[in-house]
Amino acid sequence: METKQKTTEREQWGSKTGFLLAAAGSAVGLGNLWKFPYMAGKNGGGVFVFVYIAILVTIGFTLMAGELTLGRYTQLNALGAYRKISKKLTWVGAMGVLTAFLILSYYSVIGGWVINYIIKSVTGAISISDTETLGNMFGTMISNPIQPILYHAVFMIITLVIVFGGIGDGIEKASKIMMPALFIMIIALAIRSVTLPGASAGLEFFLKPDFSKLSIGLVLDALGQVFFSLSLGMGIIITYGSYLPKNENIPQSAVFIPVVDTAVALLAGFAILPAVFALGFEPSAGPGLMFVTLPAVFAKMPFGSLFALLFFVLVLLAALTSSISLLEVCVSYVVDEWKWSRKKTTMVLALAIFLIGVPTSLSFGPWADIKIFGKNFFDLYDFITSNVFLPLGGLMSCITIGWVWGTDNAIKEATSNGKVKFALAKVWCFLIKWVAPVAIGIVFYRSIF
Ligand code: PFF
DSSP states (O other), rough: OOOOOOOOSOOOOOOOOHHHHHHHHHHHHEEEIIIIHHHHHTTTHHHHHHHHHHHIIIIIHHHHHHHHHHHHTTTSOHHHHHHEEEEEEEEHHHHHHHHHHHHHHHHHHHHHHHHHHHHHHHHHHTTOOHHHHHHHHHHHHOOOOHHHHHHHHHOOOHHHHHTTTTTIIIHHHHHHHHHHHHHHHHHHHHHHHHHHHHTTTHHHHSSOOOGGOOOOHHHHHEEEEHHHTTTTTSSSHHHHHHHHHHTOOOHHHHHHHHEEEEEHHHHHHHHHHHHHTTTTTOOTOOOOOOHHHHHHHHHTSHHHHHHHHHHHHHHHHHHHHHHHHHHHHHHHHHHHHOOOHHHHHHHHHHHHHHHHHHHHHTTTTTTTTOOBBBOHHHHHHIIIIIIIHHHHHHHHHHHOOOOOOOOHHHHHHHTTTTTTTTTTTHHHIIIIIIHHHHHHHHHHHHHHO
């Protein structure tokens, strides 16, 4: 359904599938493939997955619908959108832009690691099944003071070039090709991993919740991860919603995007965690989990090195569809508010984000011992964004949509003035006014104070 509508001057998505794929592309990224499996591994497996899904169903869907609706109604960037609802809420949008800025700075460092692993796949350096060698190789790569920073720069440059292209030409086209390819690939990997001898312990770990591991820290981690993974709580979905044509079916999109996102996260869990157990790795190994486990899985597959190359290319593409959305939030704000040209904005911001990201790269090597509030730079950026800014942004977006703007207005917009069906409208109102803000508030308060 090609609906190129130019009702306003604002650029719009070229087609419905283009928008859905780009929004799902923003959601699906390193958060699903790299972060979800290691967060689950670190937090006891099944119990984390259980809490994650509980939060997704109650809060994830609710906010996805809410933010898309707010974006389309205001037709503005994150900051403008909040300001249009109330001047007093402008700071929420500003915090969202800042969050995107900070997330991208370390996201790009991990994206750089992926580029490094693409090269390692081409040269055959990772075609080994010895787990210790793989672990050491990963450690050597990330702790180098210079090399990962160069790859971080390459990742930022690629992101910048795509964002230069604007919405239709850059983001939309790229997503249409990358997303389906990634999906097929990750299914193949999951099948290989769960059929490895010894995989059943990993399956049990991933699927069987052990509720004795439940803690408030775990719930906050899961909450942060839902926001991170769905790109919620920081204005990305508001910004993408602002490019939506007025006749688009928002309730449907709000279901489609989280479902795809969660499917990919779970598949990544199936691809990585059974293999972790089968090959004798530690599930709680942290950020390196994907990089040390998967090469060993590939080594045990026919045409393994070819698959490894294909996989890391797809991870890079998934990371890029997310990183362009992170940069787009910042660019959209500066272009709308400061009236800078798109080209200049993109260049200046990309450079700033690159520089801010450098300490996180160094925190895996020479700066490992520099601690602020007991955390190295990577852990600090991750904690501030995922566990503080995103939940706070999410809480404020519930309050903004549910109470300040009001659910009646929101429903009117979400259903295109009654033209689109929204079967669960009443449930949604209750969730966004009461359940989501109260739940986020309690978890946030208990874990911070
Ligand atoms: N959602 C993306 C991922 O899971 O990789 C990346 C991302 C986008 C993270 C937007 C956070 C965010 F706010």
